[in-house]
Amino acid sequence: MTGTARAEGLRERKKRQTRQRIADIATGLFLERGFEAVTIAEVAEAAEVSVNTVYNYFPAKEDLFFDRQEEKVQHLSRVIEAREAGESAARAVLRDLRTSLEEKTADGLRPEFRRFVQVIRESAALTARVTLMHELICHAVYDTLREETGAGPDDPLPRLIANQLSWVSSVVQNSVIRLVAAGRDPDDVAREALGRLDLLEAMLGELTLNYAVKNTP
Incomplete structure (x- = not known):
């Protein structure tokens, strides 16, 4: 054996x-x-x-x-699953996005990613795949929220919250890609994306921001 x-x-x-x-x-x-x-x-x-x-x-x-597609698709779900006690799903996602921008670990902010972005923007097939990946991320977050909250199949909240969280993530990521492709300095891109993230957070309602708070032990 x-x-x-x-x-x-x-x-x-x-x-x-x-x-x-x-x-x-x-x-x-x-x-x-x-x-x-x-x-x-x-x-x-x-x-x-x-x-x-x-x-x-x-x-x-x-x-x-996109050989790491599955890893990317599952990332937000794993962030939600690993959220801290007393932290909601949205707060965990916002924290993760903010950290990736502040520490410049987001894909688009790495120097070697500039050509990667250019290749994506030059290809209709790759651009379509990016759109599909955002949809897959949304589905993965929805499944995680349902499991984490015990919501029933007829409860609309997990899907609505998942749509919002995946939308916030995609807006930030697409902003980074667009600015990097335009030749902007990574530090400037990070600052602008952080400002965009602050606006996106302000647009989220209390229901989203306080949904699926992890119980304290």
Whole structure:
């Protein structure tokens, strides 16, 4: 049993490494030449794997570019789940967004992300995928809020709150991407995005801001 478990672990690790290598090579090609100019066949050749192998790991070409999509989609949900005692879901999301801007850890504020943003804006397919990701984030937050509050399927609040929180996040992220793509300095982008976040917080009602407060132990 131990040998089998060890073998399965090694196989999974090898699969993860292969997946990451293909994604890294594809990203390099996309950043160099643009998303539309690179084919799956070229990625496979550069990674020294078959086209079928690429598709086994990445069913769509956009998945190669957004290889961390699932992590991004689940991020707000994990922030909500890990909120502090006495903190609401909205306060946790706002805190996380503010920290990422103040510490410049948001994707768009990292120096290497500038070309990444440019490639997205040049591709209709990638722009559409970003929109889809925002929708997936909203669905994930909705599921988390329902679970955290025990709300029934007919309760409209989890979905309405999820729509608001995912909207706030997308507005901030899209603002950062737009300003970075325009060539603005990261420090200026962070300051402007923080100001935008303050306005967004002021627009949220008390019901949203005080929804799903985590019980104290």
